[in-house]
Every structure is written in C-alpha cells, then in structure tokens.
Amino acid sequence: MAVGETRFPKMPVIEGLRLGTTMAGIKKPGRRDLVVIEIPEGARVSGAFTRNAFCAAPVTVAREHLAACEARGEGARYLVINTGNANAGTGEVGLRDARATCAELARLAGVEEQSVLPFSTGVIGETLPMDRLLAGLPGAVQALDDGAGAWQAAGEGILTTDTRAKGASVTLALGEETVTLNGIAKGSGMIRPDMATMLAFVATDAAIEQPLLDQLLREAVDRSFNCITVDSDTSTNDACMLIATGHGSPVVEGEALERFREGLLQVMTELAQAVVRDGEGATKFVTLQVDGAHSRREALDVAFTVAHSPLVKTALYASDANWGRILAAVGRAPVEDFDVNRVTIDLGEVRLVENGGRAPGYTEEAGSAVMAREEIEIRISLGRGDQGATVWTSDLSHDYVTINADYRS
Amino acid sequence: MAVGETRFPKMPVIEGLRLGTTMAGIKKPGRRDLVVIEIPEGARVSGAFTRNAFCAAPVTVAREHLAACEARGEGARYLVINTGNANAGTGEVGLRDARATCAELARLAGVEEQSVLPFSTGVIGETLPMDRLLAGLPGAVQALDDGAGAWQAAGEGILTTDTRAKGASVTLALGEETVTLNGIAKGSGMIRPDMATMLAFVATDAAIEQPLLDQLLREAVDRSFNCITVDSDTSTNDACMLIATGHGSPVVEGEALERFREGLLQVMTELAQAVVRDGEGATKFVTLQVDGAHSRREALDVAFTVAHSPLVKTALYASDANWGRILAAVGRAPVEDFDVNRVTIDLGEVRLVENGGRAPGYTEEAGSAVMAREEIEIRISLGRGDQGATVWTSDLSHDYVTINADYRS
Numbered sequence: 173m174a175v176g177e178t179r180f181p182k183m184p185v186i187e188g189l190r191l192g193t194t195m196a197g198i199k200k201p202g203r204r205d206l207v208v209i210e211i212p213e214g215a216r217v218s219g220a221f222t223r224n225a226f227c228a229a230p231v232t233v234a235r236e237h238l239a240a241c242e243a244r245g246e247g248a249r250y251l252v253i254n255t256g257n258a259n260a261g262t263g264e265v266g267l268r269d270a271r272a273t274c275a276e277l278a279r280l281a282g283v284e285e286q287s288v289l290p291f292s293t294g295v296i297g298e299t300l301p302m303d304r305l306l307a308g309l310p311g312a313v314q315a316l317d318d319g320a321g322a323w324q325a326a327g328e329g330i331l332t333t334d335t336r337a338k339g340a341s342v343t344l345a346l347g348e349e350t351v352t353l354n355g356i357a358k359g360s361g362m363i364r365p366d367m368a369t370m371l372a373f374v375a376t377d378a379a380i381e382q383p384l385l386d387q388l389l390r391e392a393v394d395r396s397f398n399c400i401t402v403d404s405d406t407s408t409n410d411a412c413m414l415i416a417t418g419h420g421s422p423v424v425e426g427e428a429l430e431r432f433r434e435g436l437l438q439v440m441t442e443l444a445q446a447v448v449r450d451g452e453g454a455t456k457f458v459t460l461q462v463d464g465a466h467s468r469r470e471a472l473d474v475a476f477t478v479a480h481s482p483l484v485k486t487a488l489y490a491s492d493a494n495w496g497r498i499l500a501a502v503g504r505a506p507v508e509d510f511d512v513n514r515v516t517i518d519l520g521e522v523r524l525v526e527n528g529g530r531a532p533g534y535t536e537e538a539g540s541a542v543m544a545r546e547e548i549e550i551r552i553s554l555g556r557g558d559q560g561a562t563v564w565t566s567d568l569s570h571d572y573v574t575i576n577a578d579y580r581s
Numbered sequence: 582m583a584v585g586e587t588r589f590p591k592m593p594v595i596e597g598l599r600l601g602t603t604m605a606g607i608k609k610p611g612r613r614d615l616v617v618i619e620i621p622e623g624a625r626v627s628g629a630f631t632r633n634a635f636c637a638a639p640v641t642v643a644r645e646h647l648a649a650c651e652a653r654g655e656g657a658r659y660l661v662i663n664t665g666n667a668n669a670g671t672g673e674v675g676l677r678d679a680r681a682t683c684a685e686l687a688r689l690a691g692v693e694e695q696s697v698l699p700f701s702t703g704v705i706g707e708t709l710p711m712d713r714l715l716a717g718l719p720g721a722v723q724a725l726d727d728g729a730g731a732w733q734a735a736g737e738g739i740l741t742t743d744t745r746a747k748g749a750s751v752t753l754a755l756g757e758e759t760v761t762l763n764g765i766a767k768g769s770g771m772i773r774p775d776m777a778t779m780l781a782f783v784a785t786d787a788a789i790e791q792p793l794l795d796q797l798l799r800e801a802v803d804r805s806f807n808c809i810t811v812d813s814d815t816s817t818n819d820a821c822m823l824i825a826t827g828h829g830s831p832v833v834e835g836e837a838l839e840r841f842r843e844g845l846l847q848v849m850t851e852l853a854q855a856v857v858r859d860g861e862g863a864t865k866f867v868t869l870q871v872d873g874a875h876s877r878r879e880a881l882d883v884a885f886t887v888a889h890s891p892l893v894k895t896a897l898y899a900s901d902a903n904w905g906r907i908l909a910a911v912g913r914a915p916v917e918d919f920d921v922n923r924v925t926i927d928l929g930e931v932r933l934v935e936n937g938g939r940a941p942g943y944t945e946e947a948g949s950a951v952m953a954r955e956e957i958e959i960r961i962s963l964g965r966g967d968q969g970a971t972v973w974t975s976d977l978s979h980d981y982v983t984i985n986a987d988y989r990s
Contacts, residue, residue: 223913224909225911225912225914226912226921227912258905261908262939296903296905296909297938362906404889405891405909405910407909482891483771483814486981486985486986489982489986490986490987494706495670495706496704497705497771499705507634568891570979572982573895573981573982576891576895
C-alpha cells in the first residue's frame with residue numbers, strides 16, 4: 173500500500189556521475205539489489221549518518237573512508253550499495269565484509285580502497301553473502317551510465333519493503349547558468365531518521381567547497397529526513413550522501429547560495445515525503461504542523477509525540493476524527509509548564525480544540541470529512557512562543573502489522 | 582485477546598469499606614458502568630494522578646477535593662467512578678459535570694461535596710450523560726456491600742476495552758495481627774502510566790498516617806504502574822488511589838512497615854501486570870529487564886525504548902526472534918556515550934547479542950523456541966553501571982489495530 177502518486181522523474185544527466193545497477197541475488201534472485209555510483213575526480217562528498225549506537229558496519233566504514241578522503245582533500249570516488257542485507261549487528265565479520273567490498277570495487281575501478289564508501293540495507297543481523305556480492309560487482313561496474321534509465325534502475329536497486337522507487341530532481345537557474353540536483357532514496361519501515369533516512373543519495377553538478385557542502389547537507393537533513401517518521405524506529409543504517417561534482421557553476425554565497433539551498437531542501441523534502449507516502453502499510457499521508465512553541469525543539473517534541481501515538485495512527489487509519497486521542501498525545505508531550513487552555517488544534521480547515529476542550533463549532537461530520545481524505549493536515553498551536561516545526565508521518569494499519577509480522581518469512 | 586490467566590481473587594472484607602455497582606446506561610444499556618466506594622470516617626486516602634497536561638475534569642476535581650480533605654485533616658468519604666465516558670477534553674462543562682456528580686452523591690450520603698472524589702474512564706471528548714449518571718447514583722448507593730461479590734462487581738464496573746476484571750489481594754501477618762490489602766484496576770489501551778494506570782483502587786484496613794501513606798503510594802506506583810506500557814500513550818484520566826481505613830493494625834515503622842511496603846508492591850504489581858496481560862490485542866506478556874545502567878532512569882529509558890518499538894512488538898507478535906530489531910531499539914535509546922560492545926541481550930535463557938553483534942553460540946532454533954512462548958523475558962545488560970529497572974509490556978497485533986480502528990463505531 174502507499175499514498176498518492178510518487179512519479180520517478182526523468183533525471184537529467186549530471187556530467188561525470190554514473191550509476192550501475194545489477195542483480196547479485198543477495199537475498200533472492202531476479203531482483204535489482206546492487207548499485208555502484210561513480211563520482212568524478214575533484215568532486216566533494218558530504219555524508220550524514222545514523223546516530224543509532226548500534227550503527228551498521230558499512231556506516232562505520234563509510235564514516236572512516238569519508239574522513240580519510242577529506243583528510244586528503246579529496247572526495248570519495250565510488251559508492252557501493254546493496255539491499256537485502258543491512259550488515260548490522262554483525263560485529264567484526266561485518267566490518268571485514270564491508271571493507272572487502274570496498275577493496276574489490278577499488279581493484280576493479282583502479283582507485284584507493286578508502287575512496288569507496290559502502291552502504292547496506294535490509295535484514296539486520298545476518299552476515300553479507302560475500303560470494304554473491306563480490307561476483308555481482310563487475311556487472312554493476314559494466315552497467316555504469318549517466319542517463320535517466322541508470323538513475324531509475326539505481327532508484328529501484330536500493331529498495332527493501334518499499335513499493336516504489338523514489339526520485340526527485342530540480343534544475344535551478346543561477347545567473348546565466350543552470351545547476352541540477354538529482355536525488356534517490358529508499359525507506360519504508362524503521363523510519364525515524366536521526367541524521368538521515370535509511371538511504372538517500374543526492375548529486376549536483378554545482379561546485380561547492382567541503383565546509384559549505386557539509387553545512388548545506390546538515391541544514392537540509394534537519395528540515396527534511398529528520399522531520400519524518402513512519403514507526404518511530406531509528407535505523408542502524410541511515411545515511412544521506414550529498415555529492416557535488418564541481419563540473420558546473422560554483423555555489424559560494426549570495427543569491428546563488430540561497431537558490432541552491434532552497435533547491436536542495438526541495439529535493440530532500442520530496443524524497444523524505446516519498447518515504448512517508450510509501451511507509452509500511454501507509455494509507456494516509458499526514459502533515460503535522462506545530463507553531464506557537466518556545467523553540468523548534470519543543471515544536472518537534474510535540475509533533476513527534478502525536479506522530480508516534482499508536483492511538484492517533486490507528487484513528488487516522490480508521491478515518492475516525494477521534495480528536496481526543498490527538499489532545500491526549502499533545503498533553504503527554506515533554507513540554508514544561510504547559511497551559512493547555514492556550515492550545516488550538518485544527519484538522520485541515522476544521523477547528524477541533526480550543527480552551528482545553530472541543531471547539532464550540534465542531535461537528536463530527538466536519539471532522540470525518542477531513543479524516544476521509546488520503547492527505548491530512550493537523551495543525552497544533554501551543555500559544556506560548558513563535559517557533560514551529562513540520563513533521564510528516566503515516567498511519568498504522570493492518571498491513572503494517574502484516575508486513576512486520578511476516579518480514580523475515 | 583489476553584495473555585495467560587488473571588483470576589479475580591475472592592476478596593476478604595475490609596471493615597467499613599463498601600462498594601456499590603450499578604448499570605446506569607452511560608454508554609450502552611445492560612452493562613455495569615457506575616461504581617461507588619464508601620470509605621469509613623477516620624480513614625486516610627492518598628492519590629496519584631496522570632501528568633498529562635490535558636488531564637480530565639474528574640482528575641482536576643479529585644485533586645482539588647483530596648487537597649481540601651487533607652487540609653481538614655480528613656480522608657475522602659466516597660469515590661464515584663463511571664466508565665463509558667472519560668469526561669476529558671470537555672472544558673468548563675466537564676468540570677461542572679464532575680462537581681455536580683460529587684454534589685449529588687454527597688447529598689444522597691449526607692456528607693460534604695468535597696468528601697467525594699470523581700473518576701471517569703472511556704471515550705475522550707464527549708460530555709457526560711448527566712441525566713443517566715445522576716439517575717444511576719441511588720442504585721449504586723443501595724448496592725453498597727463489603728463482601729467479595731461487591732469487590733468483583735466493582736472490578737467489572739470500571740472496565741472499558743478490558744476483557745476481564747483485575748483484582749489482587751494479600752493478607753499480611755504483622756506481629757499477632759493481620760492486615761489486608763485489596764485492589765482493583767482497569768486498563769487495556771492508552772497505557773503508559775505517568776503516575777498511575779488508568780484507574781486503580783487499593784484499600785487496606787491498616788492504620789497509616791497521611792505522609793507515610795503518600796510516600797508508600799508514590800514508591801509502589803513508581804515500581805508497578807509506572808513500569809508498564811501497552812501502547813506508549815499516557816491517558817488523560819490515570820489515577821491510583823490508596824485507602825487506609827485505620828480499623829486494623831497500625832503501620833508506622835520497622836518490620837511491620839517493610840512487610841506492608843512489600844505487600845503493597847505485590848498487589849500493585851499484580852494489578853499492573855494484569856493490565857498488560859489484558860492489553861489491547863495482546864498475545865504476549867513481555868518482561869524487559871535492564872541492568873548495568875548508570876541510573877534507574879537510564880535503565881527505564883532503554884527498557885521503554887524497546888517496549889515502545891513497533892518493530893519489536895510486531896516481531897513478538899509473530900514469534901520471530903528478530904533480535905536485530907531489539908538491538909536497533911537499544912541502540913536508539915537516549916543513552917550518552919553508549920559503548921555497544923559492552924551490551925549483552927538475552928532472550929529467556931538464550932544469549933542473543935554480545936560484543937556488538939550476534940552471540941557466537943546463537944541459533945535461530947533456540948531463539949524461536951523462546952519467542953513461541955506466551956510469556957517472554959528480554960534481559961539487556963548495558964555493562965556501564967549497577968542500576969537497573971524492569972518494565973512489562975505486550976505485543977502489537979492485528980487485533981490492536983482492529984480494536985483501535987473500530988473503538989468509537
């Protein structure tokens with residue numbers, strides 16, 4: 173199940189950046205499961221990774237290799253991504269396997285091992301089937317291509333329980349030149365990113381220095397992937413990479429920087445929202461907008477408390493305007509000195525709550541009409557400050573339980 | 582659905598304490614939904630209430646009246662509890678209705694309005710059907726009785742989505758005399774108590790001064806009701822009352838106090854566990870034991886992070902020893918400077934995780950054998966301190982979604 177449409181766009185070429193996808197039979201045969209992304213020399217690469225203490229072996233190795241590249245003043249040259257197996261909770265064996273994957277691709281491509289960053293997604297706790305993975309690498313390298321078909325194949329090659337590929341692209345006019353941003357992402361369950369979503373790869377032809385690239389990535393992740401939740405579970409493998417090939421216009425400051433910042437946020441938000449729309453079992457796409465908070469942190473706390481409430485999520489699934497559950501979730505959010513009489517809650521255009529209780533004009537008919545929609549907006553105003561935040565989430569359906577009670581079988 | 586057996590015990594008489602239950606037709610006809618508890622003069626009454634900022638009108642009024650009684654150096658004389666309607670999110674009307682309920686029972690019983698404490702449980706956001714509630718009060722008063730049948734009827738009269746009444750009783754030998762503790766509780770969904778469960782009423786014939794009674798209640802609540810979760814949602818109506826009639830032995834200090842403390846914790850823990858066993862859609866009863874933490878708070882944070890994980894809960898439902906999900910949940914717990922290489926995770930007698938990954942001797946067969954049980958113990962050792970905590974929870978099943986997607990229809 174999934175909410176609404178997510179069209180995979182026809183991605184423009186980003187010069188020098190190529191993607192190769194193959195079927196390595198990592199979990200099951202006949203499925204795209206191994207992707208190699210080739211990055212031109214001179215590019216800058218920035219990464220944001222999960223804060224889960226049990227981070228996966230590829231996250232550890234990707235961080236190490238990225239740091240080594242940066243120390244040499246270079247960008248990474250290759251990303252290698254497998255699906256079907258997260259290589260997480262695999263201890264020393266997992267680290268050795270992640271490094272061996274990098275080493276083999278480095279050998280094939282004629283680069284340093286540390287210029288290759290590994291990414292994995294899938295079941296936690298099983299070791300990688302290294303024979304099949306290594307045997308698949310030459311095919312992925314042979315498939316390297318910069319066309320729209322290669323982007324689409326890579327978008328498909330990183331999926332797990334996702335029902336559809338997720339891509340976003342914008343082309344920005346910066347003065348007389350244009351800059352392109354292409355991104356792909358995967359994610360459907362174990363989605364409560366705490367740095368980034370499961371996996372997202374965004375590339376641009378803009379020329380951006382490393383410190384600015386790092387800052388742009390951090391800002392955009394905080395407003396996009398870090399503002400979504402499907403099931404409150406932060407993954408061991410979250411990673412979001414931003415690649416700037418440098419073949420196009422420079423982005424340094426002023427209006428060009430602002431435009432680029434907006435474009436990047438747009439691509440990342442589209443990808444993040446696509447993850448929620450394709451959330452496991454999702455039948456609703458929900459925007460939670462909190463304002464009137466003392467701080468953005470406080471607004472996020474309220475939004476995530478509501479977004480994680482199983483009772484709110486099942487009411488959304490049932491299209492039941494059970495606003496008492498929203499009110500109860502807001503009331504248990506970690507907010508100091510909370511005066512609930514100042515809180516208003518709106519469901520779409522319908523006022524649900526004011527003065528600590530049901531809004532006088534509220535009718536079940538009006539509430540139910542909004543809840544019946546596939547895309548629902550809940551606005552919560554705390555009436556105590558001028559900060560806000562927006563979070564996107566999905567509902568909790570029978571299919572969510574079915575998917576997660578059957579995932580490994 | 583519910584896990585295991587919960588036998589409602591044959592409660593001994595607590596002299597002077599009587600319970601009356603009737604069918605007032607508050608939500609539907611032919612169902613016990615209104616309970617009055619009569620407390621003898623001279624008793625001491627202590628209460629613990631929800632910390633949800635949107636607390637229900639009866640919670641506000643019960644707190645006020647309890648404070649007024651304490652200011653006069655008296656205990657409350659009557660508790661009145663309705664099910665079918667939580668009188669929460671009902672603003673000024675709700676407060677007026679809760680006070681009117683107290684006033685009418687006070688008039689019938691010939692006591693002060695402030696000697697009556699109101700409690701409600703059920704749907705949030707609808708006003709109480711005061712005509713039916715007030716019309717039901719005389720019947721409840723007429724039914725007042727101190728026998729085991731009256732305890733059982735009261736246990737049934739406070740239920741909502743619960744599938745069975747929950748009671749616990751112990752009789753303690755204190756020197757040459759005995760002291761009795763009887764308790765009833767309700768709760769099945771919206772269970773993540775933050776002071777107490779939905780509703781629990783515990784009475785003893787012991788004679789205990791107010792400050793000690795308050796302290797004993799607080800301690801016992803922290804180790805029982807505050808250590809359970811079904812669905813992470815803290816209710817607007819949580820309340821736990823402890824009544825000491827004073828007709829029996831005094832409990833002041835020394836061995837008698839220790840015995841009483843243990844007995845109280847036993848009754849409250851049995852009731853709290855009974856709530857989890859009857860958790861909405863529950864098919865498993867899960868004990869999460871965390872040790873090796875820097876503080877009890879840290880141990881509780883880890884335990885609740887695992888207990889709230891939808892992915893862990895669906896794996897429990899599926900009897901799938903998907904230990905990677907437990908590991909991922911532990912890894913995202915809010916623990917500073919977390920060295921995961923020191924963490925061990927055991928499922929029953931089977932070691933799942935050590936040294937940051939799967940334990941060497943682990944086999945799927947061994948894990949699956951434990952997961953197939955109805956009662957499951959997960960032990961997590963953080964290896965960084967000597968503090969611990971135990972939390973009880975249930976799984977996330979199709980029935981949970983069904984119950985909560987259909988509750989109001």
